Amino acid sequence: MNRVATVEQLAINTIRTLSMDAVEAARSGHPGTPMALAPVAYVLFRERLRYDPERPHWPNRDRFVLSCGHASMLLYAALHLAGVKQVGPDGRPTGELAVPLEAIRQFRQLHSRCPGHPEYGHTSGVETTTGPLGQGVANSVGMAIASKWLAGYFNRPGFDLFHFRVYALCSDGDLMEGIGSEAASLAGHLQLDNLCWIYDDNRITIEGPTSLAFSEDVGMRFASYGWRVVRVPDVNELGCLRSALAELDRPSDRPTLVIVRSIIAWGAPTKQNHHEAHGAPLGDQEVRGAKAFYGWPENEQFLVPPEVLEHFRQGHLADCHQQADQWYAMLAEYRKAYPDLAAQLDCLLKGELPEGWDAEIPSFPADPKGMATRVASGKVLNQVARRIPWLLGGSADLGPSNRTELTFPEAHGDFSVTNPTGRNFHFGVREHAMAGICNGLALCGLRPYAGTFFVFTDYMRPSMRLAAMMGLPVLYILTHDSIGVGEDGPTHQPVEHLAALRAIPNMVVVRPCDANETAEAYRVALQRGDGPT
Structure with missing residues (x-):
């Protein structure tokens, strides 16, 4: 030998x-x-x-x-x-x-x-x-x-x-x-x-x-x-x-x-x-x-x-x-050639948000009929995502119901092998993997969000708990959040789920009652850099 x-x-x-x-x-x-x-x-x-x-x-x-x-x-x-x-x-x-x-x-x-x-x-x-x-x-x-x-x-x-x-x-x-x-x-x-x-x-x-x-x-x-x-x-x-x-x-x-x-x-x-x-x-x-x-x-x-x-x-x-030395030298040249992109990258790597990221969060007029909070959520999500280019995510095949789709041109459509800059993700009916994948995205500095019906957090909770343990700023957009989904019956009525999520240390749970509270919920959630919401 x-x-x-x-x-x-x-x-x-x-x-x-x-x-x-x-x-x-x-x-x-x-x-x-x-x-x-x-x-x-x-x-x-x-x-x-x-x-x-x-x-x-x-x-x-x-x-x-x-x-x-x-x-x-x-x-x-x-x-x-x-x-x-x-x-x-x-x-x-x-x-x-x-x-x-x-x-x-x-x-x-x-x-x-x-x-x-x-x-x-x-x-x-x-x-x-x-x-x-x-x-x-x-x-x-x-x-x-x-x-x-x-x-x-x-x-x-x-x-x-x-x-x-x-x-x-x-x-x-x-x-x-x-x-x-x-x-x-x-x-x-x-x-x-x-x-x-x-x-x-x-x-x-x-x-x-x-x-x-x-x-x-x-x-x-x-x-x-x-x-x-x-x-x-x-x-x-x-x-x-x-x-x-x-x-x-x-x-x-x-x-x-x-x-x-x-x-x-x-x-x-x-x-x-x-x-x-x-x-x-x-x-x-x-x-x-x-x-x-x-x-x-x-x-x-x-x-x-x-x-x-x-x-x-x-x-x-x-x-x-x-190779790392060469990478940092290349980054210095990149700052000169692409200063705006470099500033965004610095912000991402520091876990910060761009200046003025919340400037376009809307204020909703009083509405006697009441705008559904999921509708307001979709509007606010699209507004803040315009100013946070690395805010991305999707739903477990419930995008139209959760209103989690980014619809503006700069979102670049759906992520795929041929469109790697797409910010809309189709996770399929895979709630558990969706939550675990979002943790991986957050561990690389991105700001991911995951959407589904509130009752289906039963499938996600192990990964949500780990996000809280690691202090990852993952955003969960959970709709159909009450027994008011009556026609679907008790299988889709989240009775115990609110208490279950609030019991997780370092998990912030916000349940807005109207459109303006929904807007403020996004302001609170996205400013959190040390845990999920």
Whole structure:
């Protein structure tokens, strides 16, 4: 074995052993998946992803989403080895590591930067909060859409500002969840060729083998969605893994699914390929046995060989740092060539709104018959959207009823593969995916809105809750909001929904009673930059 191959394997085993040691120290956690997927993390973070550890908020960085958030140590180990820097409240790198070794030692402990599931805004390099399965893959679709929209709106000849890709690592559970199917279907329809899901086909769930409840052909399902499907028969074959991921470089009009066969807790003497390795510490003897299998010092804990750090941070990451330098230099020239667009981009990236954004919010005259609030909402939405070019969204096939369609020419019609600047989105009857996708759009700086009947927030609430946890300024436009929808019957009468949404921390719920209150509701909602409304 040559030196490069030796260091590669040493780096992969460092990810594995850090994960095992952290779970053992915490006496809780999920060691099996990080042990299995360490080769994926290695290839992605050392060779594949375009990101700058010194500037983790570089706008054109590739995004990585750990949809199987329980495998969080896989991400924390990679961020540590890559040397990703923490960003402070002012948005500037602090100079300290986002994940120092001490944070890994404090895995799953209060105030550690390594919580049990990744939390957006807490640890730099974590692109979204995951844990509830399926949410991350839906977010990744929103991020991929955002890349297309940002490119369509801001890029100009000689100024290729946006072209980032999105990679999501997902589990059997992510693909069993309905939101995963909804998001995959829409991604295929939209032909998001900048999106790659890596599916960990380990055939193990908490209760036992996946065959207990899951027997479909995932590859055939995704092919029918319009995805390109690539298979890796053994995750430990790095050449095969690299070749599969390189498929993303080939021209295509499809998102890519890489199906990777892995063995959970690979190397553990008695627990590899067993459901007991999913969500509990392996135990001292099993850890020692696994380390012996890897050729690792059995008594060492939280060992990071210096040659691994040197290997991880050279080459590709140095090139990415140079690419980020070039990007910021290009942005400086862009400011000179397109000052108005640059000012809009600065505003977007800062999470601010353009000056005078609310100047055209109408004041409605008294009306004895009363204008329906959804009608007033449609009028106000179109007025404010004229002045906020990155306010975009749609409905779950209820646009005409919700009045969520942007009708003015500058809205550029419907978003599609041939019209990436379109600001009207047709999410289809996919309320859950719609909410998760809107979170992904917001995580890229856009101001998304989602519309449906109030009663159907039952389908959206998991993603709405995560938007509140992450402080994302997503706007929900919810019509048909009372028992006054009588003819439709009790299935469409939202009785308990108001209390349910108001119970979510950091969710602002406004229920205007007339047209002018609706106008003011928009003023309040769009000024919020730290949570959904």
